[in-house]
Amino acid sequence: MIRGVSEIGKLLKSENSLIDGILKSDKYDYAFILKINLDTYQIDVFSNFQELDKNQIKKLKWIGNFKGSGYQAIITTDKLDYLITQSIPGILANFKKMDNFKDSKFKKVLEIFLKEAFITTNDKKYYKYILDIRKFRKVDGLEIASEETKRKLNNIKNIELEKIVESIRKDILGYIKERVKLNELPKKLLFSLEITKKIDNEEVVVSPEHPDYALYLKNLIVQEHFKSSKEGICHICRSKNNIANLDTKYFKLLKFYITDKKGFASSFIEENFTKNFGVCRDCYENLLIGENFVLSNFLLNYKEVKLYIFPEFLYYNSITKDNFEIWSKAIKDKVNVIWEKVGELEYYLENNFLINLVFATSDGSAVKIDKVIYDIPLSRLDELINVQKEVYIHGEEFFGLEKYWNLEFKNMLYLLPIRKRKDVIEIREFLEFLDNLISGRKFDKVWLFSKFVDTARIHRYKNYDNYVQSNAPYVPKKKDKIDDKPFLIFILQSNLLLYYLRILGQIETKGGECAMCDELLRNVDNKELLEYVDFLKLEPVERGLFLVGYLVAKIGTKQYKEGSEDKPILSKINFQSMNEEKVKTLLNEILEKLRQYKILDKYNETIYSIAKCYLDGNREKLKDGINNVYWILSGYAYGTYKAIVKKEVKDGI
Ligand SMILES: [Zn+2]
Numbered sequence: 001m002i003r004g005v006s007e008i009g010k011l012l013k014s015e016n017s018l019i020d021g022i023l024k025s026d027k028y029d030y031a032f033i034l035k036i037n038l039d040t041y042q043i044d045v046f047s048n049f050q051e052l053d054k055n056q057i058k059k060l061k062w063i064g065n066f067k068g069s070g071y072q073a074i075i076t077t078d079k080l081d082y083l084i085t086q087s088i089p090g091i092l093a094n095f096k097k098m099d100n101f102k103d104s105k106f107k108k109v110l111e112i113f114l115k116e117a118f119i120t121t122n123d124k125k126y127y128k129y130i131l132d133i134r135k136f137r138k139v140d141g142l143e144i145a146s147e148e149t150k151r152k153l154n155n156i157k158n159i160e161l162e163k164i165v166e167s168i169r170k171d172i173l174g175y176i177k178e179r180v181k182l183n184e185l186p187k188k189l190l191f192s193l194e195i196t197k198k199i200d201n202e203e204v205v206v207s208p209e210h211p212d213y214a215l216y217l218k219n220l221i222v223q224e225h226f227k228s229s230k231e232g233i234c235h236i237c238r239s240k241n242n243i244a245n246l247d248t249k250y251f252k253l254l255k256f257y258i259t260d261k262k263g264f265a266s267s268f269i270e271e272n273f274t275k276n277f278g279v280c281r282d283c284y285e286n287l288l289i290g291e292n293f294v295l296s297n298f299l300l301n302y303k304e305v306k307l308y309i310f311p312e313f314l315y316y317n318s319i320t321k322d323n324f325e326i327w328s329k330a331i332k333d334k335v336n337v338i339w340e341k342v343g344e345l346e347y348y349l350e351n352n353f354l355i356n357l358v359f360a361t362s363d364g365s366a367v368k369i370d371k372v373i374y375d376i377p378l379s380r381l382d383e384l385i386n387v388q389k390e391v392y393i394h395g396e397e398f399f400g401l402e403k404y405w406n407l408e409f410k411n412m413l414y415l416l417p418i419r420k421r422k423d424v425i426e427i428r429e430f431l432e433f434l435d436n437l438i439s440g441r442k443f444d445k446v447w448l449f450s451k452f453v454d455t456a457r458i459h460r461y462k463n464y465d466n467y468v469q470s471n472a473p474y475v476p477k478k479k480d481k482i483d484d485k486p487f488l489i490f491i492l493q494s495n496l497l498l499y500y501l502r503i504l505g506q507i508e509t510k511g512g513e514c515a516m517c518d519e520l521l522r523n524v525d526n527k528e529l530l531e532y533v534d535f536l537k538l539e540p541v542e543r544g545l546f547l548v549g550y551l552v553a554k555i556g557t558k559q560y561k562e563g564s565e566d567k568p569i570l571s572k573i574n575f576q577s578m579n580e581e582k583v584k585t586l587l588n589e590i591l592e593k594l595r596q597y598k599i600l601d602k603y604n605e606t607i608y609s610i611a612k613c614y615l616d617g618n619r620e621k622l623k624d625g626i627n628n629v630y631w632i633l634s635g636y637a638y639g640t641y642k643a644i645v646k647k648e649v650k651d652g653i
Pocket of ligand 1: 280282
């Protein structure tokens with residue numbers, strides 16, 4: 001997985017891609033640029049960066065302050081004090097260790113700035129250099145330094161350096177407020193420098209936008225990190241090289257990568273981060289760029305979960321700079337279709353790479369990995385998409401045109417009783433389900449049915465507050481109304497899911513025969529019903545239970561039409577479990593109600609006797625109470641939904 005990221009980075013590598021990849025994404029209220037002219041000793045303030053966007057952060061190259069005790073050797077920072085003291089000397093000290101800046105005018109200007117505009121003190125650490133603000137004027141020609149600051153600077157040997165810096169900071173902030181006409185400065189601020197100086201009659205402007213600054217940062221980040229590198233074999237390119245481990249400052253998800261058992265660390269504990277994942281300098285840069293691409297372009301931000309796609313190439317030369325854009329769009333589209341969007345795929349992708357799906361939730365700024373599904377061949381996604389289409393066609397044939405019959409992953413979420421607290425969904429169980437599904441493992445039917453029956457209860461008792469079902473598109477926001485439709489849609493969707501899993505070979509369905517009852521069933525004058533029973537590949541006993549539910553629907557519909565909106569017959573179904581005894585009692589009650597409501601016509605009587613035939617002949621198969629309820633509910637949902645579709649009753653049943 002990590003090699004795929006490196007490969008993407010390699011493709012996208014350009015002058016600025018590394019810096020762009022590690023820019024801070026926090027929100028800032030303002031950025032102020034101190035425009036210092038070293039020929040006139042004038043300082044102006046520039047700020048049109050109210051509510052900074054990504055492009056402005058990019059211009060300023062704000063990568064965050066450095067951890068640890070070194071100088072903050074950067075010219076964009078959130079602490080003005082750094083610019084007054086350590087930034088410039090820090091950068092110049094770093095330049096000495098880098099060989100790309102021998103004749104740099106950028107460097108020359110900073111040298112002049114340090115030499116002419118800073119005071120050198122006796123301090124050994126952060127206050128060795130302090131900006132001599134006395135030398136500078138405002139644009140109106142007045143001094144920036146206050147009397148207090150001047151007094152302190154004149155008496156520098158006897159005053160705490162910290163107090164002096166504080167005083168200079170106050171003067172500059174005062175001047176900023178004056179220049180940008182603000183009474184109060186907001187809290188989240190950035191500060192940066194733009195220094196102008198004529199060198200050999202050429203005006204040189206030192207700012208974060210200068211190409212030398214980008215080069216400097218790149219050197220700094222990688223060099224800094226490789227200071228403690230040692231010789232070894234790079235985990236990515238296998239070269240013998242100076243290698244260093246991935247760090248936690250710049251890597252967001254890859255820092256969880258562990259090498260011993262390929263994959264991500266299961267928990268978000270810093271100690272678990274990889275300690276011996278050594279990579280060479282080139283690969284380190286590739287990974288930074290590649291991860292940034294994945295984080296910003298291969299993120300599908302669904303309401304329920306964040307999903308990152310990490311591709312892994314099988315043939316490393318198959319993707320080029322030219323086809324990269326189409327390739328990345330095509331992958332994203334494919335995952336999108338399977339998750340939530342019905343639609344045709346625009347591009348064809350060759351099956352020459354695998355994808356890893358990384359599911360994460362973010363808690364403020366920290367990202368937590370909930371689940372990773374590894375090594376999914378693209379052909380597997382195609383297979384799922386095809387079955388999804390097939391299921392949709394069947395759903396439409398049986399129940400009419402309705403988007404609910406499209407079993408996208410998003411719709412599958414509502415089939416399981418997943419809890420939620422406020423807006424946080426306890427998504428893990430669903431992700432396990434997806435892992436099982438995508439990886440092609442078998443499902444345990446007992447588990448599935450118990451989950452379905454639990455979900456059925458959530459709908460039946462409108463217990464939506466604590467469950468994800470409240471977000472289902474078919475659940476009305478107002479919950480006071482008696483409305484069975486969400487429950488019906490859910491049960492029918494779960495029937496479709498069983499078909500979906502059967503086609504994929506992931507559940508066992510035995511089917512089976514019961515010659516006498518089957519013969520009776522075949523003669524029933526309801527082609528659709530027979531087709532549906534066939535579609536579900538029910539075992540004989542399940543056919544009987546389904547027909548019991550179907551008759552409950554007949555009675556319920558009649559009760560509804562006669563004004564009992566809550567359909568009293570439903571109270572005869574125990575939504576926890578129905579043992580053999582309860583099923584038999586229900587069957588007797590059905591006969592009674594059919595008579596009572598005068599709907600014991602030839603057709604219903606036949607269905608009743610077929611149901612009885614199946615159940616009587618398969619008593620020993622009625623042991624699983626949950627299985628019994630599920631199939632009774634399925635028959636009920638089928639019969640009732642059909643009545644709605646055929647307009648026998650109005651929509652709101
Ligand atoms: Zn390498």
